[in-house]
Amino acid sequence: MSFGPSRLQPLHDDILKKYPGEIARFDAGELEWKSTAFDELKKALRLSLRAQQDGRCIYCRRKITIERRNAAEDIEHFLDKSKPKYKKWAFSAVNLALACHPCNIQKTTRDMGDAAVSSASTLTGNSGEYSWIHPYFDDYFDNIEIVDAWIYLVKAEAPRPERARKMIKDCLLDQITNIEAGKVALFDRIVRIQNLAVRCFEKDNFVRGKKLMGYAGDYAKNGWKFI
Ligand SMILES: [Zn+2]
Numbered sequence: 316m317s318f319g320p321s322r323l324q325p326l327h328d329d330i331l332k333k334y335p336g337e338i339a340r341f342d343a344g345e346l347e348w349k350s351t352a353f354d355e356l357k358k359a360l361r362l363s364l365r366a367q368q369d370g371r372c373i374y375c376r377r378k379i380t381i382e383r384r385n386a387a388e389d390i391e392h393f394l395d396k397s398k399p400k401y402k403k404w405a406f407s408a409v410n411l412a413l414a415c416h417p418c419n420i421q422k423t424t425r426d427m428g429d430a431a432v433s434s435a436s437t438l439t440g441n442s443g444e445y446s447w448i449h450p451y452f453d454d455y456f457d458n459i460e461i462v463d464a465w466i467y468l469v470k471a472e473a474p475r476p477e478r479a480r481k482m483i484k485d486c487l488l489d490q491i492t493n494i495e496a497g498k499v500a501l502f503d504r505i506v507r508i509q510n511l512a513v514r515c516f517e518k519d520n521f522v523r524g525k526k527l528m529g530y531a532g533d534y535a536k537n538g539w540k541f542i
Pocket residue numbers: 372373374375376377414415416417418419
């Protein structure tokens with residue numbers, strides 16, 4: 316099973332180069348990230364990154380749901396653009412990726428670089444020490460193994476074991492295992508209840524059959540609360 320690319324390439328650099336004026340105004344503090352002047356750029360960026368990331372979150376590697384995708388998917392700045400020292404990387408191709416909302420919430424405004432990264436004049440794999448597996452400079456699957464969808468393990472020969480361990484811990488990737496297992500168990504329960512209902516209908520026991528279908532519906536609607 317593929318979980319997306321092992322590392323990203325800055326393919327969207329060309330998109331960013333189309334908006335030098337807007338980006339200069341952002342750097343000068345005249346425009347904010349949420350300004351409508353960046354709507355077109357962000358749309359193109361999302362499409363490019365979605366294709367490259369196979370529609371998956373850069374951290375947990377799960378598919379980002381298609382329905383209301385913009386609400387479930389965030390344009391993610393690896394180095395947080397809200398920190399003054401990282402603002403200059405807000406439109407740097409190697410600082411941009413797509414993350415699912417839950418991962419982005421866990422990441423919040425964590426500082427992903429050390430002092431050397433903060434003072435670097437260009438962003439590369441050697442700019443300093445990063446806290447997590449870097450989407451562009453580290454190979455995800457050299458460092459993290461996803462088994463049995465979804466158990467996250469630090470690879471035995473990982474070149475960046477500390478980054479991998481910290482990312483799994485900070486991003487609560489170890490909890491996804493339970494969430495995904497819970498979803499499967501819930502679906503299994505709904506199917507079993509529906510099968511029992513069908514058997515009741517076959518035996519003309521409509522009252523019980525309807526009751527069971529009601530239970531199945533309740534689980535389908537509210538089951539996530541039990542996961
Ligand atoms: Zn995620």
